[in-house]
Structures are given as C-alpha cells and as structure tokens.
Amino acid sequence: MAGYFEEMGWRELEDGEQPDHLLHMARFIFEFGFNEDFNAREWPKLPPPASQETVKNLPETTIESDGKSCPICLKKFNIGEKVTEMPCNHQYHTTCISIWLNTTNSCPFCRYELPTDDEVYEQFKRNKKRSEQKQEDLAVLHNSMFS
C-alpha cells in the first residue's frame, strides 16, 4: 500500500491528524478526470485571496489627471497622489485594494484575476480553461465537418 500512496503523491495521516475531505475530493475529481460536470459549474464560493507576493509587487503610479476616484471608497484622487495599479490598469488607494485582495483575488471593477496561493483553486482554474479549450476545439472540428 505504501508504494501506491507514494506513487500517487499521497501520504498516510499522522497520529490524530484529520483528513482534509474537501481537498481529497477535489484531487480525486481532478486527477481521475471525472471533472466535466464539476468544471461546467462555477467556483461555489468567493474565490480565495490574491497571492501575497503578487499584491506586494503591484506597481505604484502617480495620478496625473483630475476627476478619477477610487472605486472602493469612492473618494476622489488628488493630482500627484500615489496609488496602486492593477494589471488591468484600474487604480486604487493602496490600503483599499490591499484589504479587498486579502478577501478575494479579482479587480473589484472588472474582475481581472490575480494568481492565488490556493492550490485547489488554481487547479480548478486550469481545468476550467482546459475544458473551455476543448469545447472550442470541438466546435472548430464540428464546423469544419459540417460547413
């Protein structure tokens, strides 16, 4: 049995350790390919926080024009004010966006997603992308055969 566990990248529970059923179920679904149905659905709760590394490395920019405000606290930015910019170019007060990204990983304005430190969620995203690609390939194939 130990050989099988090792082969699957699993290990036996320590004395008194409880199994993480959700993680195991997710792995089971992902690794054995019973995932078509699971992937068709959305992540069933708020996605996890953005990875701390990514948040730390978000660039700081300076406000150059008048009239824009922070979408989180709705306060107007002053010209010359230093703000944090997301990869989607949306700008926020550094404190405002840090609190939000510590809750969930996407831009509050356009839902652009940052990477997370959550292994199961990242796997879910990869599988979802793969199944979308598969759908697309099937559609291309179908169209080439019937048009």
Add this chain to the structure above:
Amino acid sequence: MANIAAKRIKREFKEVMKSEEVAGGTIKLELVHDSWTELQGEIAGPPDTPYEGGTFLLEIKVPETYPFNPPKIRFMTKIWHPNVSSVTGAICLDILKDQWAAALTLRTVLLSIQALLSAAEPNDPQDAVVAKQYREDIQLFNLTARHWTNVYAGGPTAIWEFNQKVQVLLDMGIDEDQARVALSTFDWELERATEHLFS
C-alpha cells in the same frame, strides 16, 4: 460603524440622489434612523412584467465591513418570484453573495434586483414552489405574480377569481397572507389549499 463604510455610504447616497433613475422615479433610496447602517430602497416593477405598476420596498443593512462585504438586502414588500422567498423576502442573487465586488454600489445593486424582476432565473431558485410553477405553468405564474403585485405593491390589476378564493378561506378564519400563500402554492385549487391548511 467602521469609518470607511460610513464615508462610502455617504458618498454613494449623494451620487444616487443625482442619478437619472432617481429623477425618473424607477429607484429610490432613503435613510432609516439617520444611521448609515440601515437604508430603505424602493424599486418600480419593470414594464412588461407582472410587477409593472407595483412599488417594492427593500430593507438594506450595511455591514461594518462594507464595501468589502455585500449589503444585506431583502424584500419588505411581499412578492411572487422564483428568486425571492415568498415568506421572508430573502433574495437569491449572485452579486449579493459570492459575486460581490467592492466597486458595486447600492445603485447598481438596486438596478440588478430590478433586472431580476424582468429576467428570473428559475434554475437558481430561492423559492422552490414559485420556481416550479414558473417552469410548469408560466401563465398561472404570471397571473399569481400580478395578483400579489396588486395586493401588496399597489399594482393596477385585481384578479377577481383569486380574490374570491382568498375570501372563501378568510371566511373559514384563515389568516389572509397564509391563505394567499396556500392558494398560490396549490395552483389556486381551493380544495387542495384548504386540505393543506387544515392538515
């Protein structure tokens, strides 16, 4: 109440008062007890729906952690809709749960609830009984929703047959809301509704 929450609600409140929806009378927002933690929303039933002509009041509770967590909103006006509980007024809407984003505002949320009245999502129901009727007999659903709009939200269309049936149960000593829920649930079949109420 946390500082950021109160400040943001104040800014939102000013913004919404200037909006064209408020000017056009399709949504309204009012403070309750001047506290910023509780507000009352109002939406007009959208045209070409069974809710047309009705005015629906919403209870809005703003959490300490707003806008990092969504406001808690429920219908105070009774409504017959697959995504709203016919008993508690609880709303099933993704942006009030796992699809909340801090850039959404009370204005955009009220508009989304109004849009939900135009386009129900019976596959993600809050009220299974209503959703079943919606899927299986859309005409009866529309009539029932119009009747509720008339009785609870000031809508223009009274449905004589339904009022008669409610009256029959009232004469038996049943509470009015209870009678209406039972009749609506059992597709306005008086016998089944009565049986249910007395079982």
